[in-house]
Amino acid sequence: MTRFILPLALLAAAPAHAATGPFFSLRNTDFVVLIGFILFLVVLVYFKVPGMLAKLLDKRAEGIQADLDEARRIREEAQTLLASYERKQRDVQDQADRIVAHAKQEAELAAEQAKADMKDSIARRLAAAESQIESAQAAAIKDVRDQAAVVAVAAARQVIAEQMDPAKADQMIDNSISEVGAKLH
Template sequence: MRLTLTALFALAASPALAAGDKPFFSLANTDFVVLIAFVIFLGILVYFNVPGLVGGMLDKRANSIKAELDEAKALREEAQSLLASYERKQKEVQEQSARIVAAAKEEATNAATAAKDDIAKSITRRLAAAEEQIASAEASAVKEVRDQAIAVAVGAAKDVMAKQMDAKSAGAMIDTSIATVAEKLH
């Protein structure tokens, strides 16, 4: 109703009222006929509750838009929580990979140190074995030289004694040897 009165007053103040020779409230005036048709049209709209239907449709559309906005907000919050979750997981994975790399470096360092120690021990063992072999070979060589010297000395003594020995001195030597052996055995 307020709308029809507003439209009526707007037309009443229009320049068409001041424009013409014909009286305004005559059916010969087209402005008046258009005004009457417009008022009838507005009356029909009000009678069939078109503004209420349009308002209901707009309210329904507003409610559906609000529901879509609420759903979008919920989806956004869910996406943000997923993003935060993935960022946490990514940070955890990065920390874990850093720990793995650090552990691998430490293991490699420990393995290198252990390998160096093993090599040093192996070299020490080999040097000791080589020194033992050298000492054994040296002892063997000294023994051979002694044995050779003894053999040569015995051979030379035998030759000297054979040349200097007669029957009388051989008997005396045998007696002396038997006495020495008897003393040592008892």
């Protein structure tokens, strides 16, 4: 502490040389201020204010150091969490990519299946249409044959009616009856 007092006293004494009159007099304001300052410093030293200030500064330094350590710990935790989340994000992205690829593959398979089903459906419809066409052709042929038979019967009836006389008709009826009788027995 005396290391601080001596330079202060020399600094305080420097203006006193410029003052008029004796320096060590209570009438010299510089001397009185110097004595008051020295007494102030002595009171500070007596009450151990520099030690308390040093303790407060040390306590504050410890608090700052603790805050720095806490900040460093929190930073490390944050970096660990960030790395964990980045890893999870990569995993999720990989899983999403796999899901998209699987969905594309399934979509392609479904498209191929739909094409195959469409071909089968078209083939069935064509077969059904061909069957309906054949059925319509058969029905048309049958109708034409039926009409031809009706026309032929009508023509035969007309021809027979024109050429038939009652005696021939009776003979044909008798022949028909005997023929039916022979076929039934």
